[in-house]
Amino acid sequence: MNRHRMRLALSALTVAAACWTAVAGSGPSAIARAEPPAPVAGLDLSRYLGTWYQLAAVPQFFNLVCARDTRAEYTLDQQGDVSVYNSCTTWSGGLNEIRGTATVVDPVTSAQLHVSFPGVPTQDMRYGPPNYIVTALGDAYSWALVTDPNRLSGFVLSRTVALDAAQWGDVRDAVATAGENACWYLTSPTTGGLDRIAPLCAV
Template identity: 55%
Template sequence: MNSKRIQRAASVLGGMLVAVAAAPGLASAEPVTPIPRLELERYLGTWQQLAAIPQPFNLVCARDTRANYSLNPNGDIAVRNSCTTWTGGGNEIAGVAKVTDPATQAQLAVSFRGEADPRTNYVVTAIDPDYEWALVVNPERTAGFVLSRTPAPSAEQWTTVRTAIAAAGVDSCLFLTSPSTGGAEEIVPLCTR
């Protein structure tokens, strides 16, 4: 990728971070609602990030952002996130997720820094009946991720995802598409897709 494209992408992403931080009324007065029940065994495996509200920790990622979840012997979930950086190299980080709501199993505390008692920061608010895609947001609605088992969902699935984002109380324009091999190639606001 040439330096002008990198600068343009960095400018767009940086602008989005400012917009997210300054967005009035971003967080709804109502708490984020998790799905009624997450089947953890079905949720495990590899997910591709199709869109996200930009976060400082993922600005290094240019494309092919993935999350892999596996079960640890103690019942916690091992998290391994990876992506291709703007310079074409690889980036990877490992962490752990703990279920914070045993009733739904859809609220978790994900930590990459080994916090002793992290708070809930990962809420599955929508999921495809076949576990083909999922929407995850944090309780403040300042972070969000559209995850998919495939890089190119159908137009119908995208419509359902945008509906789920609105139902979660988040503006789909805050989500930027995540380029992936076999999927989207541009970074654009999800509301324009």
């Protein structure tokens, strides 16, 4: 990794650490005691399939390797579950990828799923409780907000590599409605979109 990329990686880690430190008093320990976030009233799985670009996320150990262009591709598998393919460009310019399966566990809304990744500790059970909740959707499924029952993760997904100011405002409102803080999220650089890492509350 060259010095420029090393500085960018360290900056990302520093911002992530500062973000979590700033909200530590009202963060994970308090969130875990709250009721799970509400899923959207109804998710049309056929419309949700396809390619999504990650434009912001709550920092997790598995996505710190990603420098830019993080994306998810969802397709139906032979069992009627969702085949998941996540990929991104790493800090060294390489490709990082992982495949998994998402299974709907809420037949009422179809918006709560269990996502598993074979071979990944604690994430390799194909069936289990929900760990992926679609809590908000933009017009015509233009963007989605995803979190989990304990609000320890969060992802802003978009059909395009960029959102306009009004859409970002809607996303921040959705984050607040889900019981999260927009400052917990960091933007995810995308080619053709935002090219910096910053707290979502500052976008």
